[in-house]
Amino acid sequence: MTLQKDVEGNEKKYLHKFADFTNKRVLEIGCGEGRLTRQYAHASSLTVGIDPDQDALRVALIESPHNLKSKVDFARAQAEQLPFSKETFDLAVLAWSF
Amino acid sequence: MVHALSEIRRVLIPDGILIDLRPMLDRWHVEVVSARETNVIGRVNDFEVGLADDTTANHAMAQAELHGWFIREREEFFPFVYSWDTPTEMEEWLAEEWNDFIGWDEDSKRVARSAWAMADGDARVQLRMKMLIARWRKVTGIRHDPFSSPGRNKSDS
Numbered sequence: 541m542t543l544q545k546d547v548e549g550n551e552k553k554y555l556h557k558f559a560d561f562t563n564k565r566v567l568e569i570g571c572g573e574g575r576l577t578r579q580y581a582h583a584s585s586l587t588v589g590i591d592p593d594q595d596a597l598r599v600a601l602i603e604s605p606h607n608l609k610s611k612v613d614f615a616r617a618q619a620e621q622l623p624f625s626k627e628t629f630d631l632a633v634l635a636w637s638f
Numbered sequence: 639m640v641h642a643l644s645e646i647r648r649v650l651i652p653d654g655i656l657i658d659l660r661p662m663l664d665r666w667h668v669e670v671v672s673a674r675e676t677n678v679i680g681r682v683n684d685f686e687v688g689l690a691d692d693t694t695a696n697h698a699m700a701q702a703e704l705h706g707w708f709i710r711e712r713e714e715f716f717p718f719v720y721s722w723d724t725p726t727e728m729e730e731w732l733a734e735e736w737n738d739f740i741g742w743d744e745d746s747k748r749v750a751r752s753a754w755a756m757a758d759g760d761a762r763v764q765l766r767m768k769m770l771i772a773r774w775r776k777v778t779g780i781r782h783d784p785f786s787s788p789g790r791n792k793s794d795s
Binding site: 542543544545546547548550551553554555558559567569576618619620621622624625626627628629630631632633634635636 | 641642645646648649650651652654655656657658659660661712714716717718719720721722723727731764769771772773
């Protein structure tokens, strides 16, 4: 299978047009295999990606570049019950989630 | 979904930002593309389940705005393109991953196979999706939260 996603690179362009990730604490809901996470996490101070799919999270962890390991974390969770204290994040990304 | 938005609001700082990024069904175009040219050769069909999902998501965001949890600051649509080497690969992928949401009818598949076969050697087949991106800001001084526990009034004590 030779699928390529976002061949025109619009998603990354619009994401950065709509949000400044610089030194932000970011929560991504529905991170899946971390494809979107890898497009902004380098700029953040901390990124947490959550998804109910454990297999997808394993891929996200494996494919996370070495230079992002210290600032990116992945966890199995659902948006309806977030395992975080109130006011933990500056920015949330609801990614392909509904 | 409205409950999820309530949870997201809880974990965001005051004035925190929520980015809503998702595909919107719109009978996406199928294209055959080579270095030399792009041909739009048809569209996929939207199924009720997928359309209902879009409606539900839109409704949830509208409810969040109505409750005074978030205010919408900006919204745009942009194209997101999936690309495969061959129409067969696209057909297999859609059948495996998105068969609940969109359909590709046999006539359109035939047209795509034919257009791809007649095109240049580097031709690929693409699905041009419509994406929504919206930026919402958390509002402090909430008007109404249906998920919060009802507190006791002073008059109760």
